[in-house]
Amino acid sequence: MKNKILLLSLTSFLAYGQVGINTTTPKSTFEINGSFSTPYKLITTPSYNLLSSDQYLDYRGTSTAAWLLPAAQASPNLKGRIYEIRNESGFNIVLTPNGTEKIDISNTQLNQSNFLLPSGYYAVLKSTGNTTGSTWAATLMSNGITTSGSNGNNNADGFDxxxxxxxxxxxxxxxxxxxxxxxxxxxxxxxxxxxxxxxxxxxxxxxxxxxxxxxxxxxxxxxxxxxxxxxxxxxxxxxxxxxxxxxxxxxxxxxxxxxxxxxxxxxxxxxxxxxxxxxxxxxxxxxxxxxxxxxxxxxxxxxxxxxxxxxxxxxxxxxxxxxxxxxxxxxxxxxxxxxxxxxxxxxxxxxxxxxx
Known part of the structure:
Protein backbone atom coordinates (compact mmCIF):
# COMPACT_ATOMS: atom_id res chain seq x y z
CA MET A 1 0.00 0.00 0.00
CA LYS A 2 2.87 2.40 0.84
CA ASN A 3 4.41 1.90 -2.63
CA LYS A 4 1.07 2.72 -4.30
CA ILE A 5 0.66 5.94 -2.29
CA LEU A 6 4.24 7.01 -3.10
CA LEU A 7 3.68 6.29 -6.81
CA LEU A 8 0.48 8.38 -6.83
CA SER A 9 2.29 11.23 -5.05
CA LEU A 10 5.20 11.16 -7.52
CA THR A 11 2.78 11.05 -10.48
CA SER A 12 0.89 14.12 -9.27
CA PHE A 13 4.08 16.14 -8.86
CA LEU A 14 5.44 15.01 -12.21
CA ALA A 15 2.51 16.80 -13.85
CA TYR A 16 4.07 20.04 -12.66
CA GLY A 17 7.65 19.03 -13.61
CA GLN A 18 8.85 18.78 -9.99
CA VAL A 19 9.13 15.79 -7.64
CA GLY A 20 9.39 15.93 -3.87
CA ILE A 21 9.96 13.28 -1.23
CA ASN A 22 8.88 14.27 2.29
CA THR A 23 7.76 17.63 0.93
CA THR A 24 4.61 18.74 -0.86
CA THR A 25 6.23 21.88 -2.22
CA PRO A 26 9.42 20.89 -4.06
CA LYS A 27 11.50 23.87 -5.16
CA SER A 28 13.69 21.86 -7.54
CA THR A 29 13.02 19.31 -10.25
CA PHE A 30 13.74 16.62 -7.63
CA GLU A 31 13.88 17.44 -3.91
CA ILE A 32 14.52 15.04 -1.04
CA ASN A 33 13.70 16.31 2.43
CA GLY A 34 15.75 13.70 4.29
CA SER A 35 18.65 11.30 3.92
CA PHE A 36 19.32 9.09 0.93
CA SER A 37 21.54 6.10 0.22
CA THR A 38 23.84 5.00 -2.59
CA PRO A 39 25.97 1.82 -2.84
CA TYR A 40 29.38 1.61 -1.14
CA LYS A 41 31.97 -0.93 -2.28
CA LEU A 42 35.42 -1.66 -0.87
CA ILE A 43 37.89 -2.75 -3.58
CA THR A 44 41.22 -4.47 -2.85
CA THR A 45 41.97 -6.01 -6.25
CA PRO A 46 44.21 -3.92 -8.54
CA SER A 47 42.28 -4.87 -11.69
CA TYR A 48 38.62 -3.85 -11.76
CA ASN A 49 35.89 -3.07 -14.30
CA LEU A 50 33.38 -0.53 -13.00
CA LEU A 51 29.81 -1.82 -13.00
CA SER A 52 26.43 -0.22 -13.61
CA SER A 53 25.57 -1.03 -9.98
CA ASP A 54 28.64 0.82 -8.61
CA GLN A 55 28.54 4.33 -7.22
CA TYR A 56 31.04 4.91 -4.39
CA LEU A 57 34.26 2.87 -4.62
CA ASP A 58 36.95 2.81 -1.92
CA TYR A 59 40.32 1.35 -3.02
CA ARG A 60 42.49 -0.23 -0.29
CA GLY A 61 44.73 -2.46 -2.40
CA THR A 62 48.46 -3.09 -2.02
CA SER A 63 49.64 -2.25 -5.55
CA THR A 64 49.03 0.17 -8.41
CA ALA A 65 45.51 -0.35 -9.76
CA ALA A 66 44.24 -0.43 -13.35
CA TRP A 67 40.48 0.18 -13.52
CA LEU A 68 38.33 0.23 -16.67
CA LEU A 69 35.36 2.56 -17.05
CA PRO A 70 32.23 1.22 -18.78
CA ALA A 71 31.45 2.11 -22.39
CA ALA A 72 29.69 5.46 -22.01
CA GLN A 73 28.73 5.56 -25.69
CA ALA A 74 26.89 2.26 -25.48
CA SER A 75 23.13 2.08 -25.95
CA PRO A 76 21.58 3.35 -23.79
CA ASN A 77 24.02 6.25 -23.44
CA LEU A 78 25.32 6.68 -19.88
CA LYS A 79 24.90 10.48 -19.88
CA GLY A 80 24.90 11.78 -16.32
CA ARG A 81 26.15 8.62 -14.59
CA ILE A 82 28.32 9.44 -11.56
CA TYR A 83 31.07 7.44 -9.90
CA GLU A 84 32.79 8.55 -6.69
CA ILE A 85 36.23 7.02 -6.14
CA ARG A 86 38.29 7.30 -2.97
CA ASN A 87 41.89 6.12 -3.10
CA GLU A 88 42.99 5.17 0.40
CA SER A 89 45.70 2.78 -0.76
CA GLY A 90 49.35 3.72 -0.88
CA PHE A 91 49.34 3.46 -4.68
CA ASN A 92 47.93 5.15 -7.76
CA ILE A 93 44.75 4.15 -9.58
CA VAL A 94 44.90 4.43 -13.37
CA LEU A 95 41.36 4.85 -14.73
CA THR A 96 40.96 4.15 -18.44
CA PRO A 97 37.84 4.88 -20.55
CA ASN A 98 36.51 2.14 -22.81
CA GLY A 99 37.98 1.73 -26.30
CA THR A 100 38.71 5.06 -27.98
CA GLU A 101 36.73 7.11 -25.46
CA LYS A 102 38.53 9.93 -23.62
CA ILE A 103 38.33 11.77 -20.31
CA ASP A 104 38.62 15.48 -19.44
CA ILE A 105 40.73 16.03 -16.32
CA SER A 106 41.18 19.83 -16.31
CA ASN A 107 41.11 22.78 -18.69
CA THR A 108 44.70 21.96 -19.64
CA GLN A 109 44.19 18.17 -19.83
CA LEU A 110 41.39 17.54 -22.31
CA ASN A 111 40.67 14.32 -24.19
CA GLN A 112 43.06 12.21 -22.13
CA SER A 113 43.38 8.48 -22.72
CA ASN A 114 43.47 7.79 -18.96
CA PHE A 115 43.28 9.45 -15.56
CA LEU A 116 45.75 8.87 -12.72
CA LEU A 117 44.16 9.13 -9.26
CA PRO A 118 46.99 9.46 -6.69
CA SER A 119 46.98 7.89 -3.27
CA GLY A 120 45.05 9.97 -0.75
CA TYR A 121 42.85 11.67 -3.37
CA TYR A 122 39.13 11.52 -4.17
CA ALA A 123 37.54 11.95 -7.58
CA VAL A 124 34.07 12.28 -9.03
CA LEU A 125 33.64 10.97 -12.58
CA LYS A 126 30.59 11.95 -14.60
CA SER A 127 29.54 10.74 -18.03
CA THR A 128 29.19 13.71 -20.40
CA GLY A 129 26.84 12.05 -22.86
CA ASN A 130 29.21 12.89 -25.72
CA THR A 131 29.37 10.45 -28.60
CA THR A 132 32.86 11.56 -29.64
CA GLY A 133 35.89 12.86 -27.75
CA SER A 134 35.63 13.02 -23.96
CA THR A 135 32.83 10.82 -22.68
CA TRP A 136 33.85 11.37 -19.04
CA ALA A 137 34.73 14.43 -16.96
CA ALA A 138 36.75 14.20 -13.74
CA THR A 139 36.71 16.40 -10.65
CA LEU A 140 39.70 15.77 -8.39
CA MET A 141 39.89 16.69 -4.73
CA SER A 142 42.46 16.11 -2.02
CA ASN A 143 41.35 13.72 0.69
CA GLY A 144 42.79 15.50 3.70
CA ILE A 145 46.22 16.04 2.15
CA THR A 146 47.94 19.40 2.12
CA THR A 147 50.07 19.88 -0.95
CA SER A 148 52.98 21.97 0.28
CA GLY A 149 54.68 24.69 -1.68
CA SER A 150 58.40 25.23 -2.14
CA ASN A 151 58.63 28.38 -0.03
CA GLY A 152 59.45 26.64 3.22
CA ASN A 153 56.08 27.31 4.80
CA ASN A 154 54.67 23.77 4.73
CA ASN A 155 51.46 24.86 3.05
CA ALA A 156 49.90 25.15 -0.36
CA ASP A 157 51.01 28.74 -0.96
CA GLY A 158 51.48 29.23 -4.67
CA PHE A 159 51.61 25.59 -5.77
CA ASP A 160 49.07 24.99 -8.53
Missing amino acids: TSILGYIPSKASQRLVPTSFGGSSVTELGCKKWSGTGANGHTYCAYQLGNGDPYSNGKTFYDTFIFAKQVGGYIVTLPSNAERNWVYNNILASGSGYTLLNNIWIGYNKVSYPGNSNKFTWITGEDWTIDWTTSPNSTPQSFFYTGEPNNANGTEGSCHIFSFYTSNSRQWNDVSGSATNNASINFNQVVLEFNED
Missing part, protein backbone atom coordinates in the same frame (compact mmCIF):
# COMPACT_ATOMS: atom_id res chain seq x y z
CA THR A 161 48.74 21.63 -10.25
CA SER A 162 46.59 23.19 -12.99
CA ILE A 163 49.56 25.37 -13.97
CA LEU A 164 51.94 22.42 -13.82
CA GLY A 165 49.44 20.45 -15.90
CA TYR A 166 49.55 17.22 -13.91
CA ILE A 167 49.43 15.93 -10.34
CA PRO A 168 52.86 14.86 -9.06
CA SER A 169 53.18 11.42 -7.50
CA LYS A 170 54.59 10.72 -4.08
CA ALA A 171 58.34 10.23 -4.07
CA SER A 172 57.80 6.65 -2.88
CA GLN A 173 55.64 5.98 -5.95
CA ARG A 174 58.01 7.40 -8.56
CA LEU A 175 58.55 5.28 -11.66
CA VAL A 176 62.14 5.57 -12.92
CA PRO A 177 62.62 4.30 -16.50
CA THR A 178 65.79 2.45 -17.46
CA SER A 179 66.19 4.78 -20.44
CA PHE A 180 64.78 8.02 -21.77
CA GLY A 181 65.19 9.55 -25.22
CA GLY A 182 67.89 7.06 -26.15
CA SER A 183 69.92 7.68 -22.97
CA SER A 184 70.27 5.37 -19.98
CA VAL A 185 68.79 6.68 -16.72
CA THR A 186 70.58 6.35 -13.39
CA GLU A 187 68.98 7.55 -10.16
CA LEU A 188 71.87 8.84 -8.08
CA GLY A 189 69.84 9.23 -4.90
CA CYS A 190 67.07 11.12 -3.11
CA LYS A 191 66.98 13.29 0.03
CA LYS A 192 64.21 14.95 1.99
CA TRP A 193 64.51 18.54 3.20
CA SER A 194 63.28 18.36 6.78
CA GLY A 195 63.68 20.33 9.97
CA THR A 196 62.92 23.92 10.97
CA GLY A 197 62.00 26.10 7.98
CA ALA A 198 62.05 23.13 5.57
CA ASN A 199 59.25 22.36 3.13
CA GLY A 200 59.30 18.60 3.63
CA HIS A 201 59.88 17.95 -0.07
CA THR A 202 62.02 15.16 -1.48
CA TYR A 203 64.64 15.88 -4.18
CA CYS A 204 66.05 13.19 -6.48
CA ALA A 205 69.12 13.39 -8.75
CA TYR A 206 69.41 11.64 -12.12
CA GLN A 207 72.17 11.05 -14.63
CA LEU A 208 71.18 10.62 -18.28
CA GLY A 209 73.84 8.64 -20.09
CA ASN A 210 77.30 7.87 -18.74
CA GLY A 211 78.04 11.25 -17.16
CA ASP A 212 80.08 12.60 -20.08
CA PRO A 213 79.38 16.38 -20.01
CA TYR A 214 79.55 16.48 -23.82
CA SER A 215 76.85 13.90 -24.64
CA ASN A 216 73.20 12.93 -24.01
CA GLY A 217 71.97 16.51 -23.70
CA LYS A 218 68.20 17.02 -23.26
CA THR A 219 66.08 20.09 -23.96
CA PHE A 220 63.94 21.73 -21.30
CA TYR A 221 60.88 20.24 -22.95
CA ASP A 222 62.39 16.73 -22.95
CA THR A 223 63.28 17.16 -19.29
CA PHE A 224 59.74 18.29 -18.42
CA ILE A 225 58.38 15.12 -20.05
CA PHE A 226 60.95 13.02 -18.19
CA ALA A 227 59.90 14.59 -14.88
CA LYS A 228 56.23 13.87 -15.57
CA GLN A 229 57.04 10.27 -16.52
CA VAL A 230 58.93 9.72 -13.26
CA GLY A 231 56.20 11.46 -11.26
CA GLY A 232 57.96 14.56 -9.95
CA TYR A 233 58.65 17.94 -11.53
CA ILE A 234 61.70 19.96 -12.56
CA VAL A 235 63.09 21.50 -9.38
CA THR A 236 61.87 25.00 -8.45
CA LEU A 237 64.00 27.30 -6.29
CA PRO A 238 61.97 30.41 -5.30
CA SER A 239 63.88 31.03 -2.04
CA ASN A 240 67.49 31.24 -0.92
CA ALA A 241 66.82 28.67 1.79
CA GLU A 242 65.64 26.07 -0.70
CA ARG A 243 68.42 26.86 -3.19
CA ASN A 244 71.12 26.58 -0.52
CA TRP A 245 69.75 23.26 0.70
CA VAL A 246 69.56 21.81 -2.81
CA TYR A 247 73.04 23.08 -3.69
CA ASN A 248 74.61 21.64 -0.51
CA ASN A 249 72.71 18.35 -0.38
CA ILE A 250 72.01 17.48 -4.02
CA LEU A 251 74.44 19.32 -6.33
CA ALA A 252 77.62 19.42 -4.25
CA SER A 253 80.48 16.96 -4.34
CA GLY A 254 80.84 14.99 -1.13
CA SER A 255 77.66 16.16 0.62
CA GLY A 256 75.58 15.74 -2.55
CA TYR A 257 75.65 13.75 -5.78
CA THR A 258 78.36 15.69 -7.66
CA LEU A 259 76.11 17.27 -10.29
CA LEU A 260 78.61 19.43 -12.18
CA ASN A 261 76.88 19.86 -15.56
CA ASN A 262 74.15 22.28 -16.68
CA ILE A 263 70.83 21.65 -14.92
CA TRP A 264 67.38 22.89 -15.91
CA ILE A 265 65.21 24.60 -13.29
CA GLY A 266 61.45 25.02 -13.51
CA TYR A 267 61.43 28.73 -14.36
CA ASN A 268 60.15 29.32 -17.87
CA LYS A 269 58.69 32.02 -20.08
CA VAL A 270 54.98 31.88 -20.91
CA SER A 271 53.43 33.70 -23.87
CA TYR A 272 50.08 34.79 -22.48
CA PRO A 273 47.49 35.62 -25.18
CA GLY A 274 47.24 39.39 -25.62
CA ASN A 275 50.10 40.09 -23.21
CA SER A 276 53.88 40.15 -23.24
CA ASN A 277 55.90 37.07 -22.38
CA LYS A 278 56.35 36.46 -18.68
CA PHE A 279 58.69 34.17 -16.75
CA THR A 280 56.97 31.97 -14.16
CA TRP A 281 57.68 28.95 -12.00
CA ILE A 282 56.13 25.87 -13.58
CA THR A 283 54.25 25.21 -10.32
CA GLY A 284 52.78 28.72 -10.08
CA GLU A 285 54.84 29.46 -6.96
CA ASP A 286 55.86 32.99 -5.97
CA TRP A 287 59.32 34.19 -5.10
CA THR A 288 60.38 34.79 -1.55
CA ILE A 289 61.11 38.52 -1.46
CA ASP A 290 64.10 40.23 0.14
CA TRP A 291 62.55 43.42 1.54
CA THR A 292 65.85 44.90 2.73
CA THR A 293 67.46 45.67 -0.65
CA SER A 294 67.69 49.22 -1.97
CA PRO A 295 66.35 50.99 -3.93
CA ASN A 296 63.92 48.14 -4.73
CA SER A 297 63.01 44.98 -2.88
CA THR A 298 64.12 41.92 -4.86
CA PRO A 299 63.22 38.24 -5.20
CA GLN A 300 65.73 35.82 -3.71
CA SER A 301 66.94 34.71 -7.12
CA PHE A 302 70.46 33.66 -8.13
CA PHE A 303 70.78 34.90 -11.71
CA TYR A 304 74.15 35.89 -13.12
CA THR A 305 74.50 39.68 -13.52
CA GLY A 306 72.37 40.84 -16.45
CA GLU A 307 70.39 37.60 -16.66
CA PRO A 308 67.82 36.68 -17.72
CA ASN A 309 68.35 38.84 -20.79
CA ASN A 310 66.39 37.01 -23.51
CA ALA A 311 69.31 37.27 -25.94
CA ASN A 312 68.13 37.37 -29.57
CA GLY A 313 64.56 37.11 -28.30
CA THR A 314 64.79 33.32 -28.15
CA GLU A 315 65.78 32.56 -24.55
CA GLY A 316 62.75 31.35 -22.62
CA SER A 317 64.06 28.67 -20.24
CA CYS A 318 66.42 28.88 -17.27
CA HIS A 319 69.16 26.70 -15.86
CA ILE A 320 71.91 26.39 -13.30
CA PHE A 321 75.32 27.05 -14.86
CA SER A 322 77.67 24.10 -14.96
CA PHE A 323 80.49 24.09 -12.41
CA TYR A 324 82.91 24.56 -15.31
CA THR A 325 81.20 27.84 -16.29
CA SER A 326 80.39 29.24 -12.84
CA ASN A 327 81.90 27.90 -9.59
CA SER A 328 79.06 29.52 -7.65
CA ARG A 329 76.49 27.87 -9.98
CA GLN A 330 74.50 30.99 -10.82
CA TRP A 331 71.53 30.96 -13.20
CA ASN A 332 71.10 31.89 -16.85
CA ASP A 333 68.38 31.88 -19.50
CA VAL A 334 68.75 30.04 -22.81
CA SER A 335 66.50 28.61 -25.47
CA GLY A 336 64.41 25.72 -24.14
CA SER A 337 65.44 23.79 -27.27
CA ALA A 338 69.12 23.90 -26.31
CA THR A 339 70.82 20.65 -25.32
CA ASN A 340 73.96 22.33 -24.00
CA ASN A 341 75.38 25.64 -22.80
CA ALA A 342 79.05 26.58 -23.31
CA SER A 343 79.49 23.05 -24.75
CA ILE A 344 78.42 21.40 -21.45
CA ASN A 345 75.28 19.32 -21.93
CA PHE A 346 72.02 19.18 -20.00
CA ASN A 347 72.29 15.54 -18.95
CA GLN A 348 71.84 15.80 -15.17
CA VAL A 349 68.38 16.34 -13.66
CA VAL A 350 67.01 17.31 -10.27
CA LEU A 351 63.35 16.43 -9.66
CA GLU A 352 61.21 17.61 -6.77
CA PHE A 353 58.39 15.69 -5.05
CA ASN A 354 55.85 17.32 -2.74
CA GLU A 355 55.14 14.17 -0.76
CA ASP A 356 57.05 11.13 0.47
